[in-house]
Amino acid sequence: MPADGGFGKHFSRFDPTPSRSPEECERHYTQVHVHMAQELLRPMPSLLSYHANRAVAQADVTGGWRQRPRAWRFAVLRFAPGETLAFSPEQNEMVAQDHVNCLYRLRSCEAVETVLYDRLGGQTALAKFMLEADRPASVDPEQAWRSFTELADRVLAAMDGTFGARALFVNRVLNEVECEPLDVEGQRPIGIVDETTRVGYLEAYFDHRRWGEEALGVLARDGGLGRVRDLVDVNLLRIVEEAPLDVRQGTT
Numbered sequence: 001m002p003a004d005g006g007f008g009k010h011f012s013r014f015d016p017t018p019s020r021s022p023e024e025c026e027r028h029y030t031q032v033h034v035h036m037a038q039e040l041l042r043p044m045p046s047l048l049s050y051h052a053n054r055a056v057a058q059a060d061v062t063g064g065w066r067q068r069p070r071a072w073r074f075a076v077l078r079f080a081p082g083e084t085l086a087f088s089p090e091q092n093e094m095v096a097q098d099h100v101n102c103l104y105r106l107r108s109c110e111a112v113e114t115v116l117y118d119r120l121g122g123q124t125a126l127a128k129f130m131l132e133a134d135r136p137a138s139v140d141p142e143q144a145w146r147s148f149t150e151l152a153d154r155v156l157a158a159m160d161g162t163f164g165a166r167a168l169f170v171n172r173v174l175n176e177v178e179c180e181p182l183d184v185e186g187q188r189p190i191g192i193v194d195e196t197t198r199v200g201y202l203e204a205y206f207d208h209r210r211w212g213e214e215a216l217g218v219l220a221r222d223g224g225l226g227r228v229r230d231l232v233d234v235n236l237l238r239i240v241e242e243a244p245l246d247v248r249q250g251t252t
Contacts, residue, residue, distance in 0.1 A: 055239055171200050
């Protein structure tokens with residue numbers, strides 16, 4: 001497998017809070033929460049990029065993309081090597097209190113990225129796809145990671161030489177933040193869980209959604225993703241991605 005990317009990376013996954021309508025959650029998240037995050041993250045010298053991801057489609061058992069996605073939004077942060085998120089206690093509490101307005105069931109994980117495929121060149125308009133996976137608590141983490149890397153190899157084989165395929169990143173989760181409820185569950189981070197069941201994330205990029213859907217949809221056909229050894233909750237999603245902050249110079 002190619003070398004790791006060398007920088008720190010965080011994935012946060014969350015659902016719209018049941019205390020508000022989905023439309024209210026989307027409005028608050030995009031118009032208030034993201035703006036607040038920009039203001040907090042922009043002065044942070046260790047931050048390299050902040051990407052906001054919205055799940056808009058999910059691969060289904062027919063090989064198509066008509067299933068309602070079992071996810072709402074993700075936030076992906078990159079940091080300089082050896083660095084991580086550095087909010088003050090006051091900033092942490094402000095962010096947690098704002099979660100009440102739009103999100104719950106927060107799962108925030110530190111990860112390490114490996115680049116499996118990179119043909120980005122000068123492309124500036126990309127369609128993103130994301131695959132996420134957990135393991136049963138009874139399955140050994142190393143065993144689950146081997147199964148995840150085998151799945152990553154299948155995705156790489158589907159992309160390698162495929163028209164419109166641009167990049168593939170595999171991200172191994174290292175730990176997960178523990179959260180407590182404020183209004184509802186999973187809104188205030190309070191520490192690190194003893195052992196996470198989240199295994200990893202794959203991020204795949206194509207020139208256009210059509211090429212990604214055609215290349216990757218087959219992986220879910222006939223329930224294929226539900227039968228991956230040692231993994232559960234394997235979701236293959238089409239993502240709309242924005243970059244509220246990116247201070248990187250050139251390519252990584």
